[in-house]
Amino acid sequence: MLELKVNEALCLRQLQPEHAPLVFRQIHTSRKTLRRFLPWVDYNTHEEHSLRFIQLMQRKADDQDAIAFGMWRGEELCGVIDLHNWDHNLQKAEIGYWIGDSFQGKGIVSNSCRALIRFAFKQLRLNKIEIRFVLQNERSAYIPIRLGFSREGILRHSAKLHGQYVDTVVMGMLKGDWKG
Numbered sequence: 001m002l003e004l005k006v007n008e009a010l011c012l013r014q015l016q017p018e019h020a021p022l023v024f025r026q027i028h029t030s031r032k033t034l035r036r037f038l039p040w041v042d043y044n045t046h047e048e049h050s051l052r053f054i055q056l057m058q059r060k061a062d063d064q065d066a067i068a069f070g071m072w073r074g075e076e077l078c079g080v081i082d083l084h085n086w087d088h089n090l091q092k093a094e095i096g097y098w099i100g101d102s103f104q105g106k107g108i109v110s111n112s113c114r115a116l117i118r119f120a121f122k123q124l125r126l127n128k129i130e131i132r133f134v135l136q137n138e139r140s141a142y143i144p145i146r147l148g149f150s151r152e153g154i155l156r157h158s159a160k161l162h163g164q165y166v167d168t169v170v171m172g173m174l175k176g177d178w179k180g
């Protein structure tokens, strides 16, 4: 199991099947917040669905297509952060994240992103990381801005949220521009 230290209080641990109850509990208790911008939340209604997600991400990790981590504060699983759409030709991947309501507003996601970006540039030898979010998702936007990502553009009607087409913002960080 991959484990990345974020700081004295936080670490990222690659998701394992035994984490499914904790992942599901965070989704379930923060459902109202999470479903606003994450359409899959409405379909994640039982622990079994979180287990299937973790198993899928384990297969993707074996194929070097994605890696999903739990964000841990001590023994508490706060949320999930992942690398996905890993393109080996372009040496690029995207970061996605969500966190439970009671852990928001503490810098846990921004600091976890820092650790994951460091790992991606140094260990995985990626050249570029992207973060994409729905235009209206201001809280998510602050994260790449805080980390110094460049805004690269808007993909119009590139996602669907509760039956409506929505625009997606793409922000990127090149390895050569990362100040760590």
Ligand SMILES: CC(C)(COP(=O)(O)OP(=O)(O)OC[C@H]1O[C@@H](n2cnc3c(N)ncnc32)[C@H](O)[C@@H]1OP(=O)(O)O)[C@@H](O)C(=O)NCCC(=O)NCCS
Binding pocket: 033, 034, 037, 038, 096, 097, 098, 099, 100, 103, 104, 105, 106, 107, 108, 109, 110, 111, 132, 133, 134, 137, 139, 140, 143
């Ligand atoms: C988007 C989301 C992950 C942001 O979570 P967050 O807790 O606001 O993000 P951070 O961990 O970076 O915390 C930032 C806040 O912590 C504060 N903070 C405290 N200590 C900090 C530190 N050491 N470092 C950075 N920020 C710190 C910041 O000032 C900021 O406060 P604010 O909320 O008053 O602006 C969260 O709102 C979420 O899960 N939303 C629903 C799912 C979602 O939209 N996911 C993204 C899809 S693209």
